[in-house]
Amino acid sequence: GAGVSQTPSNKVTEKGKYVELRCDPISGHTALYWYRQSLGQGPEFLIYFQGTGAADDSGLPNDRFFAVRPEGSVSTLKIQRTERGDSAVYLCASSLTPGLAVNEQFFGPGTRLTVL
Protein backbone atom coordinates (compact mmCIF):
# COMPACT_ATOMS: atom_id res chain seq x y z
CA GLY A 1 0.00 0.00 0.00
CA ALA A 2 0.90 3.66 -0.09
CA GLY A 3 3.44 4.98 2.35
CA VAL A 4 3.48 8.25 4.27
CA SER A 5 3.20 11.21 1.95
CA GLN A 6 4.07 14.83 2.60
CA THR A 7 3.24 17.95 0.66
CA PRO A 8 4.74 20.10 -0.58
CA SER A 9 8.11 18.48 -1.12
CA ASN A 10 9.73 21.91 -1.13
CA LYS A 11 8.53 25.21 0.26
CA VAL A 12 10.32 28.53 -0.06
CA THR A 13 8.93 31.44 1.91
CA GLU A 14 9.95 34.82 3.18
CA LYS A 15 10.74 35.69 6.77
CA GLY A 16 7.59 36.56 8.65
CA LYS A 17 5.22 34.56 6.47
CA TYR A 18 2.89 31.75 7.55
CA VAL A 19 3.31 28.21 6.20
CA GLU A 20 1.42 24.94 6.39
CA LEU A 21 2.97 21.54 5.86
CA ARG A 22 0.77 18.51 5.27
CA CYS A 23 1.21 14.86 6.18
CA ASP A 24 -0.87 11.90 4.98
CA PRO A 25 -0.11 8.88 7.16
CA ILE A 26 -0.46 5.24 6.24
CA SER A 27 -4.10 4.21 6.36
CA GLY A 28 -5.00 2.70 9.70
CA HIS A 29 -2.07 4.20 11.58
CA THR A 30 -3.39 6.00 14.62
CA ALA A 31 -0.04 7.37 15.82
CA LEU A 32 1.52 10.30 13.95
CA TYR A 33 4.79 12.10 14.64
CA TRP A 34 6.44 15.26 13.38
CA TYR A 35 10.22 15.68 13.42
CA ARG A 36 12.51 18.45 12.22
CA GLN A 37 15.88 17.75 10.63
CA SER A 38 18.25 20.70 10.40
CA LEU A 39 21.29 20.58 8.14
CA GLY A 40 23.91 18.18 9.48
CA GLN A 41 21.71 17.04 12.34
CA GLY A 42 19.55 14.06 13.11
CA PRO A 43 15.78 14.38 13.21
CA GLU A 44 14.44 16.14 16.29
CA PHE A 45 11.06 15.24 17.77
CA LEU A 46 8.38 17.94 17.62
CA ILE A 47 4.96 16.48 18.40
CA TYR A 48 3.07 13.19 18.67
CA PHE A 49 -0.60 12.57 17.93
CA GLN A 50 -2.59 9.59 19.13
CA GLY A 51 -5.79 9.82 17.10
CA THR A 52 -6.97 13.41 16.99
CA GLY A 53 -5.23 14.63 20.12
CA ALA A 54 -1.69 15.85 20.62
CA ALA A 55 -0.47 13.43 23.28
CA ASP A 56 3.01 14.96 23.48
CA ASP A 57 3.95 18.39 22.12
CA SER A 58 7.05 18.81 24.26
CA GLY A 59 9.29 19.17 21.20
CA LEU A 60 7.62 22.22 19.69
CA PRO A 61 10.25 24.97 19.94
CA ASN A 62 7.89 27.86 20.66
CA ASP A 63 4.32 29.06 20.24
CA ARG A 64 4.85 29.91 16.57
CA PHE A 65 4.58 26.19 15.87
CA PHE A 66 1.24 24.41 15.98
CA ALA A 67 -0.08 21.15 14.57
CA VAL A 68 -3.53 19.68 14.12
CA ARG A 69 -5.04 16.35 13.17
CA PRO A 70 -8.79 17.04 13.22
CA GLU A 71 -10.06 13.71 11.90
CA GLY A 72 -7.32 11.45 13.16
CA SER A 73 -5.73 10.99 9.77
CA VAL A 74 -4.15 13.89 7.87
CA SER A 75 -2.06 16.27 9.94
CA THR A 76 -0.97 19.83 9.27
CA LEU A 77 2.03 21.50 10.85
CA LYS A 78 1.60 25.27 10.96
CA ILE A 79 4.38 27.78 11.45
CA GLN A 80 3.58 31.44 12.04
CA ARG A 81 5.94 34.38 11.51
CA THR A 82 8.61 32.15 10.02
CA GLU A 83 12.25 32.85 10.84
CA ARG A 84 15.39 31.90 8.93
CA GLY A 85 16.21 29.44 11.72
CA ASP A 86 13.07 27.48 10.86
CA SER A 87 14.71 26.34 7.62
CA ALA A 88 14.95 22.55 7.80
CA VAL A 89 13.44 19.34 6.50
CA TYR A 90 10.21 18.55 8.31
CA LEU A 91 9.56 14.82 8.57
CA CYS A 92 6.33 13.05 9.33
CA ALA A 93 6.05 9.47 10.54
CA SER A 94 3.16 7.20 11.39
CA SER A 95 2.76 3.92 13.21
CA LEU A 96 0.19 1.57 14.62
CA THR A 97 -0.95 2.34 18.13
CA PRO A 98 2.15 1.94 20.32
CA GLY A 99 0.40 0.23 23.19
CA LEU A 100 2.74 -2.04 25.07
CA ALA A 101 4.79 -2.87 22.01
CA VAL A 102 7.02 -0.59 20.06
CA ASN A 103 5.65 -0.31 16.55
CA GLU A 104 7.81 0.75 13.67
CA GLN A 105 7.54 4.36 12.65
CA PHE A 106 7.26 4.77 8.88
CA PHE A 107 8.67 8.04 7.63
CA GLY A 108 7.62 10.23 4.76
CA PRO A 109 10.12 11.85 2.37
CA GLY A 110 9.89 15.17 4.17
CA THR A 111 9.15 18.78 3.27
CA ARG A 112 12.20 20.98 2.78
CA LEU A 113 11.35 24.44 4.14
CA THR A 114 13.56 27.37 3.21
CA VAL A 115 12.94 30.73 4.85
CA LEU A 116 14.62 33.60 3.01
Added chain:
Amino acid sequence: AQSVTQLDSQVPVFEEAPVELRCNYSSSVSVYLFWYVQYPNQGLQLLLKYLSGSTLVKGINGFEAEFNKSQTSFHLRKPSVHISDTAEYFCAVSPVGGGATNKLIFGTGTLLAVQP
Protein backbone atom coordinates in the same frame (compact mmCIF):
# COMPACT_ATOMS: atom_id res chain seq x y z
CA ALA B 1 16.61 12.78 29.26
CA GLN B 2 18.26 10.77 26.54
CA SER B 3 21.03 11.56 24.09
CA VAL B 4 22.69 9.67 21.26
CA THR B 5 26.26 10.12 20.05
CA GLN B 6 27.52 9.07 16.66
CA LEU B 7 31.15 10.09 16.76
CA ASP B 8 31.88 9.41 13.10
CA SER B 9 30.23 11.91 10.78
CA GLN B 10 31.57 10.08 7.74
CA VAL B 11 32.99 6.60 7.19
CA PRO B 12 34.66 5.88 3.85
CA VAL B 13 35.08 2.20 3.00
CA PHE B 14 35.90 0.15 -0.04
CA GLU B 15 33.36 -2.17 -1.58
CA GLU B 16 33.29 -5.68 -0.07
CA ALA B 17 35.14 -4.50 3.04
CA PRO B 18 33.58 -4.82 6.52
CA VAL B 19 32.26 -1.76 8.29
CA GLU B 20 31.24 -0.72 11.79
CA LEU B 21 29.26 2.42 12.55
CA ARG B 22 29.46 3.45 16.18
CA CYS B 23 26.61 4.55 18.40
CA ASN B 24 26.65 5.38 22.09
CA TYR B 25 23.74 6.61 24.13
CA SER B 26 23.02 8.16 27.49
CA SER B 27 19.83 7.61 29.43
CA SER B 28 18.64 7.47 33.02
CA VAL B 29 15.99 4.89 32.06
CA SER B 30 15.95 1.80 29.90
CA VAL B 31 15.65 2.42 26.19
CA TYR B 32 14.75 0.70 22.98
CA LEU B 33 17.41 1.11 20.29
CA PHE B 34 17.12 1.57 16.54
CA TRP B 35 19.14 2.07 13.40
CA TYR B 36 17.59 3.92 10.47
CA VAL B 37 18.99 4.44 6.99
CA GLN B 38 18.31 7.42 4.75
CA TYR B 39 19.10 7.02 1.07
CA PRO B 40 19.44 10.19 -1.01
CA ASN B 41 16.08 11.89 -1.56
CA GLN B 42 14.22 9.19 0.34
CA GLY B 43 12.59 8.89 3.75
CA LEU B 44 14.12 7.18 6.75
CA GLN B 45 13.85 3.39 6.68
CA LEU B 46 14.18 1.11 9.69
CA LEU B 47 17.21 -1.20 9.48
CA LEU B 48 16.83 -2.98 12.79
CA LYS B 49 15.75 -2.54 16.37
CA TYR B 50 16.52 -3.89 19.82
CA LEU B 51 13.61 -4.20 22.23
CA SER B 52 14.69 -7.03 24.54
CA GLY B 53 16.20 -10.51 24.52
CA SER B 54 19.26 -11.43 22.50
CA THR B 55 21.71 -8.56 22.35
CA LEU B 56 22.68 -9.39 18.76
CA VAL B 57 20.06 -8.11 16.38
CA LYS B 58 19.90 -8.86 12.67
CA GLY B 59 18.27 -6.45 10.26
CA ILE B 60 17.66 -5.95 6.58
CA ASN B 61 20.31 -5.84 3.87
CA GLY B 62 22.77 -7.94 5.87
CA PHE B 63 23.24 -5.45 8.72
CA GLU B 64 23.42 -6.43 12.37
CA ALA B 65 23.96 -4.60 15.63
CA GLU B 66 24.93 -5.58 19.14
CA PHE B 67 23.53 -3.99 22.26
CA ASN B 68 26.09 -3.57 25.03
CA LYS B 69 24.41 -2.30 28.17
CA SER B 70 27.59 -1.83 30.20
CA GLN B 71 29.13 0.32 27.48
CA THR B 72 25.80 1.89 26.50
CA SER B 73 26.57 1.15 22.88
CA PHE B 74 24.67 -0.18 19.88
CA HIS B 75 27.19 -0.42 17.06
CA LEU B 76 26.06 -1.34 13.55
CA ARG B 77 28.06 -3.79 11.47
CA LYS B 78 28.10 -5.35 8.04
CA PRO B 79 30.72 -7.93 6.98
CA SER B 80 30.83 -6.87 3.33
CA VAL B 81 29.42 -3.61 1.99
CA HIS B 82 28.12 -2.78 -1.47
CA ILE B 83 28.04 0.45 -3.40
CA SER B 84 24.28 0.51 -2.82
CA ASP B 85 24.86 0.79 0.95
CA THR B 86 26.03 4.37 0.48
CA ALA B 87 23.63 6.38 2.63
CA GLU B 88 23.22 8.27 5.90
CA TYR B 89 22.75 6.04 8.94
CA PHE B 90 21.04 7.23 12.10
CA CYS B 91 21.07 5.62 15.51
CA ALA B 92 18.06 6.37 17.71
CA VAL B 93 16.65 5.51 21.13
CA SER B 94 13.19 5.59 22.63
CA PRO B 95 12.62 5.47 26.37
CA VAL B 96 10.87 2.36 27.63
CA GLY B 97 7.48 3.20 29.03
CA GLY B 98 7.89 6.82 28.04
CA GLY B 99 4.18 7.47 28.39
CA ALA B 100 3.67 5.22 25.37
CA THR B 101 4.82 8.08 23.17
CA ASN B 102 7.65 6.08 21.62
CA LYS B 103 9.23 9.26 20.33
CA LEU B 104 12.66 8.74 18.84
CA ILE B 105 15.81 10.60 19.90
CA PHE B 106 18.32 10.53 17.07
CA GLY B 107 22.05 10.91 16.76
CA THR B 108 23.57 13.26 14.21
CA GLY B 109 24.09 10.53 11.65
CA THR B 110 27.00 8.83 9.90
CA LEU B 111 27.49 9.02 6.18
CA LEU B 112 28.67 5.66 4.88
CA ALA B 113 30.53 6.28 1.63
CA VAL B 114 31.30 3.05 -0.21
CA GLN B 115 33.97 3.37 -2.85
CA PRO B 116 34.63 0.92 -5.70
